[in-house]
Amino acid sequence: MPHAPAGRRSTPSTSQLDHVVIGGGVVGAAAARSLAARGEQVLLVEQHDRGHEHGSSHGATRISRMGYTEPDYVTLTQRAWDAWAALEAASGRTLLDRTGAVDHGRPEVIDAIAHALERAGVPFERLDLDEAAARWPGLAFEGHVLAHGTAGRIRSAETIEALLDLAASDGAALRFGVRVTGLDDHGDTVTVHLDDGIAVTTPSVVAAVGSWAPTLVGEVFAGRGASLPAIRVTQEQPAHFPSHLPDDAWPSFVHYPLDGGDVYGLLTPGEGVKVGFHGIGPVVDPDARDRTPVAAEVERLQAYVARFVPGVDATAPALISCLYDNSPSDDFVMDRRGPLTVATGFSGHGFKFAPVLGEMLADLATGGVPHPRFAL
Template sequence: MQNLAVKNVIIGAGAMGAAAAYHLARRGEEVWLVEQFALGHARGSSHGAARIIRHSYADPDYARLMPLAYRAWRELEADAALPLFIRTGGVSFNPSSVSYVEQVAENLQALDVPHRRMSGKLWNEANPAFGLPADYDVVFEPDAGMLTASKAVATQIELASRLSPKTRVLPETPVRRIDLDGSRPVVVTDDLTIEAERLIVAAGSWVGRLLPDLALPVRPTRQQVLYFRPGDRAPFEIARFPVFIYMGESPDQAFYGMPDFQGLGVKVARHGGPDADPDNPDPEVGEAYRDLVRDFLRAHIPALGSADIGLTEVCLYTIAPGERFLVDFHPARSDVLIASPCSGHGFKFSCLIGRVLADLAANGATDVPIDAWKRV
């Protein structure tokens, strides 16, 4: 067993951990990034070709942070000299009995983000791939789009190594325990005992197991994703088909999707899923779930409702109460940060959250307003 002393240790090399490593390295800090699986693995929440990014939030706490999130991604693209954002436009829609679009439109107006609110009938006329009921409430945001998810995570890890010679990345290095009994946090793996001046725990669905004494109010859930391949794929290409969010009358009636990207097909999923054990992944997507998504598509995007499913994916959400984020110091220690900002909608914020974590680790405070997330 080798004993080491390191300034910054980050557990978890997914979207949040990679972003924290990038932002700390950008400041010239020493960073060790510890990941239990291979880099870019498919066991957590950060893999896959793309994730949606949008200003369109019904919750003002999240909406008001989206301009900062967009800027963080632009700064990353500049540092990397690589495009990571694909502008597709984004549409949110709901039945007339639901107030989601009304709230989204109010927040877009408050942020001065260009948008257009309209009926389902008018939306269908502008975008004939859709077949929404005529009285649906719809809002279109032209600046929404997709982030190249796996590429973005890998880029931040690469930049962390390039920007600071004191960066070390340790894939396939499971953390067996975190010792918080001493003056500094200690991370124990099979071969290393690492004393950290500062520790960031960004372990996704494993965060509760690494910090069992806190009884964090998070639960892993299983998210199932389908990729549809219609006979005529042209109407669903980027620049013709937007990312979309549908909000029905109950929480289990929320769906999202995005255009055909990298030839994978049109990505569609219901938001949320059953509780899951992250150590026992189940890659199968059953017929009942496929039928559920098809029923939604037949009623809203008819050509996809009968299309072949060419690919399925499964990932994990780490859900906190109210689908909030948890980004805060350990309640008993100022040298341990806990980052569980997921709840199924965290990727778009991840580059900004990396900056927040670097601020908190280095300075103990941040100018980004995250009070709504500080509930550990």
């Protein structure tokens, strides 16, 4: 595709479109931004309002950290760390507060993270329980403890705005409150049907629809002999708790309790310390969920917080409701068949990679090969 001249471009008419990006969560916003920055003519379509709270991307904060046990993901976090700085420079906004992160709990997990970080050359520290408690009085520690500085807190709502603004300034058209009702695969092109009666035919669709991927694109991929892995959509319910401590007392943290499970937490300035059990919520239909909290899980979260997060008031949770699009392996799913690219399966850990995911999807949509780990 030829590159348009640099600078502000006019909104593409549907006859000139190179790509329709479906989904205005962080992944769709990042894909639209990366494509538009390459001079591609892009239309982004989102069924809900800009900044809506019905999917996986809403809320003011997310954790960015390099603490994975798997080298593939550590490598991607290293790419992402640089990509966040580049996105901040391009947008002129602070998007990442570099607070550092601490992991603790099951020794075998912490030791595997240490091993993966060591192999990747990521600096980290091991602390004993007394050292950790003295450094972070808001947390109670168990098992092994590891901290690393190349981690922090993403200003997530602001990131989506930055990506959408950059996409628009590079000429992308953004449409909110418009739902894609169907896709017709013609071989080299796809017709995208919108619920306002408009149909757009394009050589490339990027379906960055997270929890909606099975219903929107499952059949189209099946028609091409490729099956999406089973995506299990769950409704998760972390909560903010009022902090007793100053803001700079809070690192991003992940706890692998000795008796099982995963817990994450971080400060959201002005809202409290967000704490959540990772990926334990009930399976839901993303279009028909009532956001009712599971009372027993609220109690379990409060009991957890009372024991392991002494720097907050465990009696006053402000609940959050959001979706995870869980793949069977927790690996992302990003691949292309003909004119159709899909992005799903972010399994509750995709935000930290957002600017890199945008680049990977732009590569795929313009003829690149998938990351082998994320291919169908």
